[in-house]
Amino acid sequence: MSELVLHPTRLHMRKHGFRIVKPSAPLVRYWWGRVSRELWDGNLPQPTKISIRPDRKHWAWVAIYNDRPGEFDLEMDDYPLVKKRFIEVLTHESVHAHLWVAHGDNRTVHGPAFMQFRHRIKRTYGLKLGKDVNV
Ligand SMILES: [Zn+2]
Numbered sequence: 001m002s003e004l005v006l007h008p009t010r011l012h013m014r015k016h017g018f019r020i021v022k023p024s025a026p027l028v029r030y031w032w033g034r035v036s037r038e039l040w041d042g043n044l045p046q047p048t049k050i051s052i053r054p055d056r057k058h059w060a061w062v063a064i065y066n067d068r069p070g071e072f073d074l075e076m077d078d079y080p081l082v083k084k085r086f087i088e089v090l091t092h093e094s095v096h097a098h099l100w101v102a103h104g105d106n107r108t109v110h111g112p113a114f115m116q117f118r119h120r121i122k123r124t125y126g127l128k129l130g131k132d133v134n135v
Pocket residue numbers: 092096109110132133135
């Protein structure tokens with residue numbers, strides 16, 4: 001009742017966060033859907049195209065095109081990583097995607113428009129919104 005109820009995704013990360021996962025398009029679609037529902041009121045569409053391929057420079061990348069408003073592609077490095085980091089990377093990318101889809105913002109990198117969502121992400125998932133340049 002008055003006990004603190006842990007968010008299901010926080011609970012999931014607590015239980016399974018250190019398992020190694022291999023990025024795949026279905027796994028990205030599943031977690032992107034959850035992030036959309038849990039952080040963006042279900043208003044964040046799925047990526048038009050998901051590419052999982054060796055990169056080694058970026059964990060993931062939201063690719064936007066000025067002639068395709070409201071949609072985006074998601075590219076992700078195929079290197080296995082722990083589940084918590086996987087969710088953290090998608091959460092980070094979801095902020096970039098939100099700024100583009102909802103505001104047509106194609107310039108923001110990790111400035112104030114981006115960082116304003118750090119409280120929401122901390123409150124909901126207990127994750128930090130990182131400024132890593134590699135995501
Ligand atoms: Zn970023």
